[in-house]
Amino acid sequence: MRNKSRLNQRYPVWVLAFVAGLGVAACDGGAADDHPINEQTFSNDLANLLDGSEVFTAGYIWDGRSDSYLENGAMVVREGRMMAIFSTDQQALPDSGVNVTELGDHHYVIPGLINAHGHVGVADGLDAGAAVASEELVRQQLMTYAQYGITSVVSLGDEPAEAFTVRDSINPRNPQMARLWVAGDVLDPQDTSAARDQVAEAVEHNPDWLKIRVDSQLGRREAMSGEVYTQVIASAHEAQLPLASHMVTLEHAKGLLRAGTDLIAHSVRDTAVDDELIDLMLAQEVCITPTLTRELSTYVYAERPEFFDDPFFRQSVSDDVLEQLQQPEVQARFRGADADYYETALPLAKDNMMHMFAAGVGVAMGTDSGPPARFQGYFEHLEMEMMENAGMTAIEVMKSASSVAAQCMGLAGDLGELEAGRWADFVVLAADPMQSTENLRSIEAVYIGGELFTPPVNR
Ligand SMILES: [Zn+2]
Numbered sequence: 001m002r003n004k005s006r007l008n009q010r011y012p013v014w015v016l017a018f019v020a021g022l023g024v025a026a027c028d029g030g031a032a033d034d035h036p037i038n039e040q041t042f043s044n045d046l047a048n049l050l051d052g053s054e055v056f057t058a059g060y061i062w063d064g065r066s067d068s069y070l071e072n073g074a075m076v077v078r079e080g081r082m083m084a085i086f087s088t089d090q091q092a093l094p095d096s097g098v099n100v101t102e103l104g105d106h107h108y109v110i111p112g113l114i115n116a117h118g119h120v121g122v123a124d125g126l127d128a129g130a131a132v133a134s135e136e137l138v139r140q141q142l143m144t145y146a147q148y149g150i151t152s153v154v155s156l157g158d159e160p161a162e163a164f165t166v167r168d169s170i171n172p173r174n175p176q177m178a179r180l181w182v183a184g185d186v187l188d189p190q191d192t193s194a195a196r197d198q199v200a201e202a203v204e205h206n207p208d209w210l211k212i213r214v215d216s217q218l219g220r221r222e223a224m225s226g227e228v229y230t231q232v233i234a235s236a237h238e239a240q241l242p243l244a245s246h247m248v249t250l251e252h253a254k255g256l257l258r259a260g261t262d263l264i265a266h267s268v269r270d271t272a273v274d275d276e277l278i279d280l281m282l283a284q285e286v287c288i289t290p291t292l293t294r295e296l297s298t299y300v301y302a303e304r305p306e307f308f309d310d311p312f313f314r315q316s317v318s319d320d321v322l323e324q325l326q327q328p329e330v331q332a333r334f335r336g337a338d339a340d341y342y343e344t345a346l347p348l349a350k351d352n353m354m355h356m357f358a359a360g361v362g363v364a365m366g367t368d369s370g371p372p373a374r375f376q377g378y379f380e381h382l383e384m385e386m387m388e389n390a391g392m393t394a395i396e397v398m399k400s401a402s403s404v405a406a407q408c409m410g411l412a413g414d415l416g417e418l419e420a421g422r423w424a425d426f427v428v429l430a431a432d433p434m435q436s437t438e439n440l441r442s443i444e445a446v447y448i449g450g451e452l453f454t455p456p457v458n459r
Pocket residue numbers: 117118119156157368
């Protein structure tokens with residue numbers, strides 16, 4: 001994918017090249033040559049590697065990419081990053097002098113999950129807008145994501161300035177919250193001159209992405225013209241920034257792709273996708289974040305949803321917000337033409353996702369969580385279950401929320417796989433997630449940068 005240079009902040013390849021031999025993952029930077037090494041050499045070098053490192057062992061480790069687990073796995077972590085990952089069946093650890101954290105013989109370790117389309121700092125409960133914005137709110141929300149195993153969030157637009165401050169203040173070695181990327185104000189210029197101006201203004205704030213919304217908001221306004229969004233995308237690329245597009249229709253998706261968009265940020269919801277769209281996405285290596293839970297959130301509160309009784313949901317949602325969402329006048333907001341449109345669009349969105357997925361288009365797990373009643377953390381799990389129900393296997397969904405999301409969002413140098421060179425962000429599960437995405441809920445612990453994340457006390 002083009003124009004992601006700012007996102008691809010690859011670290012110097014200081015990962016030891018010798019680990020390439022024994023089925024040990026090599027750094028994405030490509031420094032490791034694949035020459036085989038004998039066990040003796042590895043053992044000697046392992047001693048150096050282990051010195052000053054922390055080792056995490058677990059019965060089953062999934063690297064984010066493979067179709068099976070590494071059994072009796074060991075991960076060597078130093079300064080927040082993975083140094084090596086291997087099976088202790090192939091290379092035993094020394095009996096002493098090693099700093100080992102046992103994550104459990106019957107436990108499953110997966111990469112920290114990535115939400116490729118969220119929002120932070122835009123709402124507090126059901127209240128949205130500048131009045132609720134604060135650094136504390138952003139931090140709290142990033143901790144909520146982390147609590148649910150979502151250790152990285154690409155926030156695609158409308159964040160307050162405080163989100164940029166928090167992003168810049170995060171210590172990547174020990175964030176104690178989800179890692180964050182931001183897009184800033186969603187751009188909506190009316191002409192090409194305004195398009196150039198809005199991009200120039202947005203760039204001043206040093207965003208990681210830019211975002212445009214081109215749809216007519218179901219007829220409430222004029223859709224953005226092709227000439228204008230083409231200019232926005234050209235200006236974004238001049239500024240070396242990738243651009244995500246909020247759209248509804250197939251025609252918009254195609255137009256945006258021809259203009260060079262770097263992400264289709266929602267499902268196509270007006271009609272079935274066709275080969276022309278799929279070919280454009282494949283040719284340009286552009287991914288989609290289906291945001292199925294976004295559609296759900298537009299109508300599901302018309303009546304009390306079942307998940308209000310789910311303890312996994314309740315652990316992060318205040319009683320106050322739940323009460324508000326059950327008041328008749330609030331429920332009424334989730335009925336009407338808009339709700340009907342999106343409810344009807346949801347099965348279509350799922351079908352379209354499956355068509356694109358089957359054709360090889362990158363589908364990155366993304367939810368659009370963050371605005372009112374789109375619950376951060378829980379909605380990512382709901383999204384993954386909906387993706388599985390739509391026809392993806394659990395492991396395909398897991399890839400979508402790890403290696404594929406990282407690739408799609410330009411984060412693959414640092415995240416998305418448990419591989420030497422990347423951040424040691426991982427989730428420890430009690431149940432096998434390859435059997436069902438529901439098992440992704442069985443979170444025992446979350447590590448970010450190799451440090452145990454300690455969830456905040458209940459709000
Ligand atoms: Zn969004």
